[in-house]
Amino acid sequence: MALIIAGERSGVGKTTVTLALLSFLCRQQQRVQSFKVGPDYIDPMFHQRVTERPGRNLDPVLTSERYVQECFNQHLRGVDYALVEGVMGLFDGASGQGDWASTAHLARLLQLPVLLVIDCSRLSRSVAAIAHGYRSFDPRIKLAGVVLNRVGSDRHLELLKNALEPLQLPILGVLRRQDKITIPARHLGLVPTAEINQLDTLIDRLAQLGKDCFNWEILEQHLKVGKLKAESSASQLQPSKPETPIRVAIARDRAFSFYYQDNLDILQQLGAQLVPWSPLTDAALPTGVQGLYFGGGFPEVFAQQLAANTSAREAVRRAILTGIPAYAECGGLMYLSEQIRDFEEHSWSMVGVLPTTTLMGKRLTLGYRQATTMQDSPLLPVAAKVWGHEFHRSEQTAIAEKPLFEIRGYDGGKVAMEGWKMYRLHASYVHLHWGESPEIPARFLTLCRQFGS
Known part of the structure; x- marks a missing residue:
């Protein structure tokens, strides 16, 4: 077998x-x-x-x-x-x-x-x-x-x-x-x-x-x-799709490539049309999109090229400031910060929506996390508990006045207050798998549909 x-x-x-x-x-x-x-x-x-x-x-x-x-x-x-x-x-x-x-x-x-x-x-x-x-x-x-x-x-x-x-x-x-x-x-x-x-x-x-x-x-x-x-059967998500697909711009290039295939499948099953674009090489966001999705990856490796693409950074900044629903995890969070300071301590300008700088370092943050939301976000209501995973060698110079998540380790011990909820943006270091929780992307797509109406 x-x-x-x-x-x-x-x-x-x-x-x-x-x-x-x-x-x-x-x-x-x-x-x-x-x-x-x-x-x-x-x-x-x-x-x-x-x-x-x-x-x-x-x-x-x-x-x-x-x-x-x-x-x-x-x-x-x-x-x-x-x-x-x-x-x-x-x-x-x-x-x-x-x-x-x-x-x-x-x-x-x-x-x-x-x-x-x-x-x-x-x-x-x-x-x-x-x-x-x-x-x-x-x-x-x-x-x-x-x-x-x-x-x-x-x-x-x-x-x-x-x-x-x-x-x-x-x-x-x-x-x-x-x-x-x-x-x-x-x-x-x-x-x-x-x-x-x-x-x-x-x-x-x-x-x-x-x-x-x-x-x-x-x-x-x-x-x-x-x-x-x-030929055995397995239960599958069978949602009712909207007549008009919900266009979601998904950052997919060498800098952003960390996506669970199941997450992408669930978004599409829920009626999303995933529109790939590259923050490295595209001058603007795809036209007519109703939401933004930034996965993880290696933005620190391509920070100079990301910084040089000023038109893309400005397009993302304008879209988020005008209220487009956006989801960013780990590398996406780093891209939306003010700067990335790489391993050689060179600083590169990023989108600047989040009032913090990303610092690369030797310390590895790794492990399963139980995250409890401290406020409503485009993905989760307040007091929701989810399991996720962290894997990064960076830290933020500032935390939100009201952080998105209270983070605990697998053993239940408190790790940190982390993440940002600004405008209609959910940004965090925590990677989520939606296989057991399709209500999370469904909530996100509901906001996307409202934005495009």
Whole structure:
């Protein structure tokens, strides 16, 4: 039916293994659906680039167990193979104590076998202890086999195989140390696909890796989607669409690319016409739009180019000041501030709607957040509680006189007062997934419809 790619910890090569398998299958003209455990934006970009199908996030914190199951089943329909890329180590959950929202949690929830990737670069016989520990730690988890990554030599491989032989655990892949397959990274993880030169060459190499380095006789049995499962039904949002689409300008370019595909789907199902535009290169907003949507991304990397596009910045500023409903999260919030001061401490002028400057720094703010609204916003009524996620290396020089959110961590401890509600703008560092809460985008689109009437 499908297989989950897990790691014994972060950085062991889950993404490389995932992309190698996806690339090989897609080179065989197969229809492949990929999923990603957790709130990641960039891994699904790579999945989509390979499969030409949107990668789907499976996150029970941001949505629910029910939604994860329905999303998974819904997107199995009409495909030949399915694969889920895990997050962190197999048993690493949201709290750091239990395994809620971990790869293991999703494996149990979806009843999927696990392919465990082990970094073998600094071990030999100890590989057996690692594999045995992961197989026995939770008897409810079924290990389909292991992938031995970063194997140094034939002798190294022989030692690893000899150590694993008593466990009778299938070795389904062996990857040697690679110097020609490197996915570039920066301060928030991998570099997005749109910024990588010669990406097709990289994908070709991954496909060859997928062909040469895996046991497809066994893997295919796990990855192939059965006919009955592929045709299973899942509940879907079936709203009544307005006769006239609601035009929403969505910032989509190299600076703004962090969007959950489910969020975009829900907006369209609710009657939105998403009109992409680029704050980097377009001189003005698209004509006739009734709302603005700024996702996250890397505005700090492109701050000079964003600053140079003065006509776009002024167009956004005028639109927000005149009351157009607008939603901005993380990178979008940064773009709407007065300035971005980058890692080299150069300052670049931004839209200037928010009376604050964004400062880039070394401190990483990361984690699930429970956010409670302190006032009405275009997305949420006062006192609403939502789960979101933060992931950034910046901070604001000022907070609103009346902040939008009271933010608490996953453990319930207070983190900060954060976010802005000005005019008809909702701006925050918190990323939201609307899969379990379609009333949030519905509220936003209601305001957009009123603005355009």
